[in-house]
Amino acid sequence: MKTDHVDLLQIHYVNYVQEFQQIMSEDGAYRAALEAREQGKVRYIGLTGHRPELLAKWVTKHEFDQVLFHLNLAQPFALDELIPAAAARDMMRVAMKPLSGGFIQPVDKAIRYPYSQDVHTIISGMTSAAEVKENLAAMARDVEEPEKDELERLARELGEHNCRRCNYCSCPLEIPIPDVMISSRIRDSFGLLPKGDGFYQKHKEKIFSCADYEPCRETPLCEQKCPYHLPMSTVIRQATAYFG
Numbered sequence: 001m002k003t004d005h006v007d008l009l010q011i012h013y014v015n016y017v018q019e020f021q022q023i024m025s026e027d028g029a030y031r032a033a034l035e036a037r038e039q040g041k042v043r044y045i046g047l048t049g050h051r052p053e054l055l056a057k058w059v060t061k062h063e064f065d066q067v068l069f070h071l072n073l074a075q076p077f078a079l080d081e082l083i084p085a086a087a088a089r090d091m092m093r094v095a096m097k098p099l100s101g102g103f104i105q106p107v108d109k110a111i112r113y114p115y116s117q118d119v120h121t122i123i124s125g126m127t128s129a130a131e132v133k134e135n136l137a138a139m140a141r142d143v144e145e146p147e148k149d150e151l152e153r154l155a156r157e158l159g160e161h162n163c164r165r166c167n168y169c170s171c172p173l174e175i176p177i178p179d180v181m182i183s184s185r186i187r188d189s190f191g192l193l194p195k196g197d198g199f200y201q202k203h204k205e206k207i208f209s210c211a212d213y214e215p216c217r218e219t220p221l222c223e224q225k226c227p228y229h230l231p232m233s234t235v236i237r238q239a240t241a242y243f244g
């Protein structure tokens, strides 16, 4: 890496209580990160995950410098507890997936929502110079109160699906459940970006096969695993309407 230290070491994608306990155990990753920091190899230690409520609890009880979480118009959940908890401890707050994997449009609105919130950095996946320019243009001016209120109202609406993208659920047919959950409301309100439409075309057959999948007729397998008790099978089956 041609450096004697890294600025930020993140303990990444921690979504289960058992995982966090393992990290914090005597010989876990957190202790190794602390040792690396003491030796000057690492400046800051961060934590990342997809369950904002759990992250809020963990960063409140333990010492981390930074936290990374989803924050976009379709996933505003970090606003409830995590961002206030991290701000109270003066932690670095990094929002990821402002376009929710390419589902949210218009891009300008999508970027301006996390930009209007109490975060230091927004990580947006970009694949061309044109996308970099588009993302930067969205942040060319500050977000004033009326626009912020409007974006927050929209986020409450688009976040009604309540999926945190925790990936506790899995589908034997390999239907990407969280992507369908999160994009369903956006799709109905705004349509989809080309990338989002490509996703639906790619998974069309699988989405259609959900309704006929025998093992899920009585009790959908996915729904037994969701910590938020969400009606995934209904949303997946309704998603077939996208294809006309």
Ligand code: SF4
Pocket: 170, 171, 172, 173, 174, 175, 177, 209, 210, 211, 213, 216, 220, 221, 222, 223, 232, 233, 236
């Ligand atoms: S209900 Fe549908 S999405 Fe859920 S596990 Fe069964 S087939 Fe997969």
Ligand code: SF4
Pocket: 162, 163, 164, 165, 166, 167, 168, 169, 177, 178, 181, 225, 226, 227, 228, 229, 230, 232
């Ligand atoms: S549907 Fe439930 S279990 Fe699946 S990713 Fe979303 S919140 Fe997690």
